[in-house]
Amino acid sequence: xxxxxxxxxxxxxxxxxxxxxxxxxxxxxxxxxxxxxxxxxxxxxxxxxxxxxxxxxxxxxxxxxxxxxxxxxxxxxxxxxxxxxxxxxxxxxxxxxxxxxxxxxxxxxxxxxxxxxxxxxxxxxxxxxxxxxxxxxxxxxxxxxxxxxxxxxxxxxxxxxxxxxxxxxxxxxxxxxxxxxxxxxxxxxxxxxxxxxxxxxxxxxxxxxxxxxxxxxxxxxxxxxxxxxxxxxxxxxxxxxxxxxxxxxxxxxxxxxxxxxxxxxxxxxxxxxxxxxxxxxxxxxxxxxxxxxxxxxxxxxxxxxxxxxxxxxxxxxxxxxxxxxxxxxxxxxxxxxxx
Amino acid sequence: xxxxxxxxxxxxxxxxxxxxxxxxxxxxxxxxxxxxxxxxxxxxxxxxxxxxxxxxxxxxxxxxxxxxxxxxxxxxxxxxxxxxxxxxxxxxxxxxxxxxxxxxxxxxxxxxxxxxxxxxxxxxxxxxxxxxxxxxxxxxxxxxxxxxxxxxxxxxxxxxxxxxxxxxxxxxxxxxxxxxxxxxxxxxxxxxxxxxxxxxxx
Numbered sequence: 015x016x017x018x019x020x021x022x023x024x025x026x027x028x029x030x031x032x033x034x035x036x037x038x039x040x041x042x043x044x045x046x047x048x049x050x051x052x053x054x055x056x057x058x059x060x061x062x063x064x065x066x067x068x069x070x071x072x073x074x075x076x077x078x079x080x081x082x083x084x085x086x087x088x089x090x091x092x093x094x095x096x097x098x099x100x101x102x103x104x105x106x107x108x109x110x111x112x113x114x115x116x117x118x119x120x121x122x123x124x125x126x127x128x129x130x131x132x133x134x135x136x137x138x139x140x141x142x143x144x145x146x147x148x149x150x151x152x153x154x155x156x157x158x159x160x161x162x163x164x165x166x167x168x169x170x171x172x173x174x175x176x177x178x179x180x181x182x183x184x185x186x187x188x189x190x191x192x193x194x195x196x197x198x199x200x201x202x203x204x205x206x207x208x209x210x211x212x213x214x215x216x217x218x219x220x221x222x223x224x225x226x227x228x229x230x231x232x233x234x235x236x237x238x239x240x241x242x243x244x245x246x247x248x249x250x251x252x253x254x255x256x257x258x259x260x261x262x263x264x265x266x267x268x269x270x271x272x273x274x275x276x277x278x279x280x281x282x283x284x285x286x287x288x289x290x291x292x293x294x295x296x297x298x299x300x301x302x303x304x305x306x307x308x309x310x311x312x313x314x315x316x317x318x319x320x321x322x323x324x325x326x327x328x329x330x331x332x333x334x335x336x337x338x339x340x341x342x343x344x345x346x347x348x349x350x351x352x353x
Numbered sequence: 354x355x356x357x358x359x360x361x362x363x364x365x366x367x368x369x370x371x372x373x374x375x376x377x378x379x380x381x382x383x384x385x386x387x388x389x390x391x392x393x394x395x396x397x398x399x400x401x402x403x404x405x406x407x408x409x410x411x412x413x414x415x416x417x418x419x420x421x422x423x424x425x426x427x428x429x430x431x432x433x434x435x436x437x438x439x440x441x442x443x444x445x446x447x448x449x450x451x452x453x454x455x456x457x458x459x460x461x462x463x464x465x466x467x468x469x470x471x472x473x474x475x476x477x478x479x480x481x482x483x484x485x486x487x488x489x490x491x492x493x494x495x496x497x498x499x500x501x502x503x504x505x506x507x508x509x510x511x512x513x514x515x516x517x518x519x520x521x522x523x524x525x526x527x528x529x530x531x532x533x534x535x536x537x538x539x540x541x542x543x544x545x546x547x548x549x550x551x552x553x554x555x
Binding site for chain 2 (some may be wrong): 024025027028029032059060062063064065066067068069070071072073074075076079081082086087090144169247
């Protein structure tokens with residue numbers, strides 16, 4: 015019998031509405047509906063209620079949801095790669111070690127002092143080459159230090175992993191001003207890794223000094239092209255160390271940097287940089303030129319292959335082995351500036 | 354219809370695979386495809402637009418973070434809703450009680466007409482057009498407030514079935530419960546909603 019209690023009937027009616035009953039149950043509910051007006055009304059109410067809920071308008075998500083997801087992921091990316099968090103962990107470790115050492119010192123120092131005193135009292139006096147003189151009162155007056163050789167004139171200076179940039183004939187500073195510094199920075203890191211230039215690179219916070227052959231830098235520039243659409247401004251300062259001069263180029267393009275790196279010497283590079291400076295200033299008013307960012311945020315999110323959201327999802331790329339640098343070298347100092 | 358559903362399912366699987374390969378455009382498509390439904394469901398569960406926006410964002414961030422752990426045992430759609438529902442549950446638990454505005458706050462003058470229309474519809478389907486009734490802002494407000502008064506479990510199951518239109522099997526997957534539990538919980542939820550509605554319309 016179906017009618018053993020109201021909840022059971024409700025469950026059957028609810029399942030009947032959704033077409034979730036077996037054939038036997040379906041037939042039985044049908045029979046019940048024909049014979050019991052109360053059950054029939056109950057089904058009607060449930061049906062009306064269900065129908066109305068199903069017709070409620072779908073509330074659309076806020077327009078900025080996609081952007082906020084991206085921002086949230088970028089924030090997490092920063093936190094995951096924040097050196098500050100590493101520092102705090104390292105600091106905690108350091109504090110623990112320091113406490114441990116302090117505790118050990120507190121235990122060892124009195125024991126050591128006691129041992130020295132005991133040794134002083136108990137050790138037999140040696141006739142030859144006495145090391146201590148004891149006054150009648152028992153106080154230690156002097157102690158002969160072991161013979162020491164002359165102190166070295168100069169302490170050896172530890173060698174740090176630095177890249178010699180002094181003799182680079184050509185040097186450039188590239189400033190990338192971007193509203194997405196994390197993305198641009200990750201592109202830079204990836205490019206440096208892919209070209210195995212980490213040994214030729216001195217990294218700093220959002221800046222990298224790379225000293226290698228101009229050919230390697232040209233190859234690096236090919237990867238760095240992806241950073242340009244994410245920059246609001248790009249600026250290059252070319253230095254000619256041999257001629258002690260410099261030339262600034264606003265709105266520098268990757269192609270122009272490649273051309274500068276292809277120059278045989280600093281003099282011609284500076285001359286070309288001067289031309290670029292004039293040319294870029296001239297065409298500054300042309301909207302399609304240079305690095306003016308026109309694509310909306312959503313577009314780059316769609317098309318950007320190097321999304322910062324899940325760097326671990328990206329296909330792993332193997333770095334190409336670094337080419338030995340025998341010939342002329344150039345230095346490219348890249349600075350990422352949040353803007 | 355079934356073929357269309359299959360296509361959606363296949364599309365999701367393809368998009369998920371592409372996401373795992375680092376294709377951000379596939380990820381964007383998945384977000385765009387489901388953002389309204391997720392937001393709508395969460396809004397109906399938690400009852401606050403700001404919270405719903407935040408929870409929707411959190412849902413997609415979690416989905417992206419755990420894309421690798423998605424094994425495909427369930428569909429992406431139910432997995433996505435499972436995450437959304439779990440976050441909404443946690444959110445509801447954090448709040449002692451969902452802040453609801455009393456239905457009487459607006460007074461009979463504001464809600465009187467809507468209450469009358471709603472009451473008439475629930476009693477007899479011939480008195481009103483359900484589609485236009487469901488677009489009435491006051492009716493929407495009353496229904497939303499009634500939903501907010503349900504127990505969390507009941508509200509979730511009603512939202513997933515009657516608003517989102519999930520099948521029993523999909524609800525069971527999303528909530529990680531047995532099919533029979535879905536059936537009984539849904540029945541109790543509808544009965545509770547009916548009681549809440551009757552009280553509100555008095």
